[in-house]
Amino acid sequence: MNTGETSRRRFLAAVTTVGASVALAGCSDGDGSGESDVNGGDYSAAEQRVVEYLTSDSETENFDGSFADETGADEVVIEVGAPGNGANYAYAPPAVTVSTGTTVSWEWTGDGGSHNVVSADGSDFELSSGNPQEQQEPFTRTFEERGVAVYYCSPHRTLGMKGGLVVE
Numbered sequence: 510m511n512t513g514e515t516s517r518r519r520f521l522a523a524v525t526t527v528g529a530s531v532a533l534a535g536c537s538d539g540d541g542s543g544e545s546d547v548n549g550g551d552y553s554a555a556e557q558r559v560v561e562y563l564t565s566d567s568e569t570e571n572f573d574g575s576f577a578d579e580t581g582a583d584e585v586v587i588e589v590g591a592p593g594n595g596a597n598y599a600y601a602p603p604a605v606t607v608s609t610g611t612t613v614s615w616e617w618t619g620d621g622g623s624h625n626v627v628s629a630d631g632s633d634f635e636l637s638s639g640n641p642q643e644q645q646e647p648f649t650r651t652f653e654e655r656g657v658a659v660y661y662c663s664p665h666r667t668l669g670m671k672g673g674l675v676v677e
Contacts, residue, residue, distance in 0.1 A: 597621025
């Protein structure tokens with residue numbers, strides 16, 4: 510056997526060993542509760558939907574893995590055109606948990622150009638603030654049912670301007 514063949518076999522054996530180790534580590538992650546562990550956090554199924562949306566494709570830069578807990582609040586404000594994603598291309602906070610009956614107002618900051626709020630595929634709620642605007646009246650919605658809202662700004666979606674809301 511020549512040296513090239515031996516090196517190739519050792520390389521393939523090492524790659525196979527590393528691949529098997531990674532596969533086993535992936536299988537053993539979690540506590541069996543059915544909840545996922547993303548970015549070091551334990552999430553409910555509803556929260557996991559928001560996390561996956563905010564961290565997929567064009568990742569939302571200002572999402573740090575945490576949810577603003579606004580459960581029990583009657584009204585919640587989400588800023589449209591907040592700092593993030595390279596300029597004022599973010600919703601703040603990007604991920605929020607509210608109770609049923611909560612009124613959520615998306616309020617334009619006037620920064621970052623024209624924005625809007627549009628529900629994404631997979632959202633349990635239909636959201637549409639209309640055509641993108643630099644300034645406009647707040648877009649308001651009262652959530653009477655449990656579910657998940659995932660949404661984006663149509664001009665800045667590819668920059669990561671996305672948000673998520675869990676209604677408990």
